Amino acid sequence: MIGGSGFYSFLDDPVEHVVTTPYGDPSAPVSVGEVAGRRVAFLPRHGPHHEHPPHAIPYRANLWALRSLGVRQVLAPCAVGGLGTDVAPGDVVVPDQLVDRTFRRVGSYVERGAVHLPFADPYCAGVSQALATAAPDVRAGATMVVVEGPRFSTRAESRHYADQGWSLINMTGAPEAALAREMRLCYASIALVTDMDAGAESGAGVGQEEVFARFRENLSRLTGLLSTAIAQLPDPTGCACSSWADDVALTYDVPG
Template sequence: MTAMSAREPARADVAVIGGSGFYSFFDADAAEVTIDTPYGNPSAPITVGDVEGRQVAFLPRHGARHEFAPHTIPYRANLWALRTLGVRQVFAPCAAGSLTPDLGPGSMVVPDQLVDRTSGRTQTYFDGGGVHVQFADPYCSDLRKAAARPGTVEGGVLVVVEGPRFSTRAESMWFARQGWTLVNMTGHPEAVLARELEMCYATIALVTDLDAGIESGDGVRAVDVFAEFQRNLGPLKTLVRSAIAAAPEGPCETCRVHEGVNLPIELP
């Protein structure tokens, strides 16, 4: 793997942010890029390589060795670094618990809605200036369409909890009664930060378990979640590569939300 600094001409137009257990993407011929941002260092050095004829940046969300818990991930640094490389489209595979017995472990879901139940996470680049970003539809429809390959489930609501603990049975049952589909710990603020940077963004959720209120037993265990993710990592990577190949080039108009707005900071 070739190493380079941010001053050298490494560029990418699409990125993959890997979730729990998804720590590498390229087999060979990838360049490693180190980027400093105003928000600190990203979770890990970024690798850039070719996928289906497109230059793709890969960043493991939790770090190369899962150093970062969901609430300590440097979300702002991660998205800023990717945009600095030229990225305007982001696929964000993640592990998720299912809130319905219809979606068992191994299911791959492309949600269309998000509910934020986190607390205390910095979720904006704009601390001043009266900037209010449109977020009614949190995921890019173009990227969602590209990710909705045969065998995936299209649509659903991802509720994001603070973590790092898993939900109680009562919480899980409450989420399910709302009609929400999946539960996860990292989908927010990542999605809204991407929108603030005018980057198209879509989540691909790999179901690793039925959440505590959906299935009787001892509840969710991290060791089981990681094991299920590893069993399905190969098909998930194949799906991500297919989504990259199917995605249109360049950002869509819907995700370009700052037209006519004076931003308090300059975007990279």
């Protein structure tokens, strides 16, 4: 699981693993413990003290580190803004589509050769199903646009995204999802709507403290949902998230 530092207490009897990767250090040592009787690895996306802003997270190191420890399925809880009337603060949504509007991040492990990732459906259907059925109030299906950050959107940007029919806005979902697929990992996100983005309503627009406070208020709810989802994750063997590369000559290392 890749999430906020508040999830550290989520694991039973965690053991820290310091991992060195070809892409530098991950955001933090990876903690491995148990949840719902299953072995789970946890990595704080922004680091243990939120030292990595969204545009400077070591995304490639993070996914490589998880794969090297034996991870095959990734659950990615995140905070998002809402863009339209179909969502509201407090909603928990499992997105099924992603729009990448980032521009400064290294978005691939491919540095040479012809390796073109199939990415029409960016999230694993099996992991998404486990998340979407974790509780009756979890909503399935939405498009999440990922922006560069660390600033929030202008009103014009927010209204533009909403006009496209996109429901959620976030700063960390890309290139994380694509890198997970390149690592042959099953990956899905579960998003907590913490606010309505700048153009979605009148007022001063979204602020950092509002986002952090809403996420803290919902932490125990999210950990409960994740525990239920972990218990019902499907066997990843044969999933298209990995098998896409069975006949592809990869030009980068996939550990394990």
